[in-house]
Structure formats: C-alpha cells, structure tokens
Amino acid sequence: MAGRKRYAAVAVAAAALITAPTAAYGVSPAGPASAARPAHGAAVPAHARVLQVAKTAPTARIVAPDEHVTEPGGAEFWLTPEGKHWTTPDNPYPQFTNVVNGNIDLHTPGVSAFVEGTAQGHVTLSGVYYGGTGTASRVTVRTTAGTLHAKLLELAGNPGWGVWYVSTDLPAADQDYAVRHVVVRDTTGAVYSRLDLN
Incomplete structure (x- = not known):
C-alpha cells in the first residue's frame, strides 16, 4: 500500500509539472540564481518579446544586382543599385523604377504600387518600399480580390529600399481598382511604410 501511495504522489507531481505554464527568463551572470526567474506567471518584459519577434520574423530575400527572380505567374524582377526592373x-519589354534620380525620397517612408493584368484576369502587383525605420519583414496588400501577402527583394548592404511583388487572379473589370492598401511592417510588427489608395 505504501508503494502505491508513493507512486500516486509521483504521478500527481509529474502531472503538475506538465500542465504548469512556462515563462521565458534570462540569467544575469552577476546576479543570484533566485533573481534570474520571474515569479510564477510573471509577464515577460516588453523588450524581450520584441527581441524574440525580431529574431524569428522573416526578412527580404537578398539578391545580387541583375539577379532575376521569376514570380509564379511569369513576371520577372531584378534589382540594380539604380532601382527596380521587371x-x-x-x-516582355523591361520596365524600370528609378530610386536614385530624386523622384523618391529614401529618407521618408513610402510605398509605390503597380498593377498589370492579362486578358485572362491574372494580375501582377508590385512596387518599391523605402525610407522606413528598422528591417522590412512583411507586406500586406489589400485588394478587391482580398488580402494578399507579398514577397520582398532587397540588395545587400541596407540600401534603404526594396521591391515587393505578388500575383492573383482578378476580373478584368476590377483591375484598375485592384489595390486598396499596401502596408509594409518591420521585424517587430511596426509599420515600416504604407500606401492608402481607396
């Protein structure tokens, strides 16, 4: 009987450990071990949460100058120090957005948007984002077809701008009004830059 009681006590203790909520904590090399852990259920400091988000958030794909990237719908994009080509x-005739001729202020947050569709209703949306604080991570594009999540391209060396692109199917009648909002967020979730159209 004593053996059964001990087994039951161990089982209860194990269950309590499994179901107990966890909390992140850090250890200070100079502080005592008892000061390293917050009290049970204590909130993780805001700066620690921000660092964790930034650590796991995606960032733009870094490409070499003139490296071509093909979008699933067939559009191609490549970057040079002068700007976006596609x-x-x-x-099939290359188009170009110049980012160094003074038309874009790389020190002020901004986003551009282009909508190009086919007769079959396939639409490629793309643009340049620039001037924001932090590291661009995600681009959300609200359109007449719903919300899309774009991909990002940048050159190495933190040039202060990058390219976003995404494609979807959209009725031809809606193509002129496709983009409603473009929001670029950084690795902490804060707005890097945005464009509001309709």
Missing part, C-alpha cells in the same frame, strides 16, 4: 508575360 517584365510581365504580356509586356
């Missing part, structure tokens, strides 16, 4: 299936 082609689409319906327009």
